[in-house]
């Protein structure tokens with residue numbers, strides 16, 4: 001039994017959630033029950049995702065002189081050119097820059113998917129270059145959640161299977177996997193789509209599954225590479241709001257590459273990168289932007 005307040009007559013109503021009509025004034029309580037249910041899910045998820053690691057380093061990511069040169073035969077491409085950046089724990093950081101400026105390369109370095117040609121990347125003050133292959137795999141599995149522009153879900157798996165897959169690598173039991181998978185899918189609003197395969201979901205829903213999957217092992221950092229790039233304005237905004245909600249309620253650090261101006265509105269800082277270098281860094285409060293314009297237009 002749970003207690004609700006009837007929005008029409010103010011009566012306090014006790015219901016199991018099955019009876020959804022106020023016994024006094026007969027108002028429809030389905031909205032109130034659904035809202036309470038969602039609030040409960042968010043509280044449970046925030047608890048689950050809360051960063052209770054013993055680490056108290058102010059900066060969750062630091063890079064020093066981060067450089068990546070790709071060699072293709074005789075041709076060298078300097079994709080990253082000495083990037084120094086400190087990212088605070090719990091920050092929402094957007095990385096903006098033209099195509100080819102080095103955003104994805106930077107992500108690959110932080111995410112441990114590629115190694116720098118020179119310079120260093122520290123996660124929780126640990127130099128990633130010092131990690132053994134095993135430690136690096138552990139870090140990729142537990143510390144970082146990834147979201148991609150093209151969702152990258154496994155087509156033959158259901159939403160629930162996609163979300164629980166990373167939990168297998170982290171050694172979760174099947175009961176834990178089911179419980180956490182369901183909670184995360186509920187958190188992203190897909191409680192009715194647990195057994196749908198990606199092809200049976202809309203683009204926005206697929207990206208929601210990808211967000212839930214990124215959260216599978218309670219990461220401290222989410223790396224999102226153009227998460228709204230393949231979504232329409234409205235759906236993109238929903239994903240941005242979802243990431244912001246996670247950032248505020250669970251304290252997960254969000255680092256997102258984007259061309260989407262709506263993302264700026266929720267970011268603490270915006271790092272502009274060009275030709276593999278940081279061009280400038282803006283803080284949200286320093287940017288004069290008309291929020292109304294951001295909601296409706298995309299560049």
Ligand SMILES: Nc1ncnc2c1ncn2[C@@H]1O[C@H](COP(=O)(O)OP(=O)(O)OP(=O)(O)O)[C@@H](O)[C@H]1O
Pocket residue numbers: 070071072077078079097098099100101102103104105106
């Ligand atoms: N594996 C690779 N081999 C060779 N060159 C590469 C490789 N990956 C990236 N590059 C080059 O490095 C530069 C930076 O690429 P990167 O993918 O980081 O850009 P980006 O900012 O993510 O661009 P976009 O906005 O189009 O995604 C580009 O000039 C690209 O051609």
Ligand SMILES: [Mg+2]
Pocket residue numbers: 103104105225
């Ligand atoms: Mg890219």
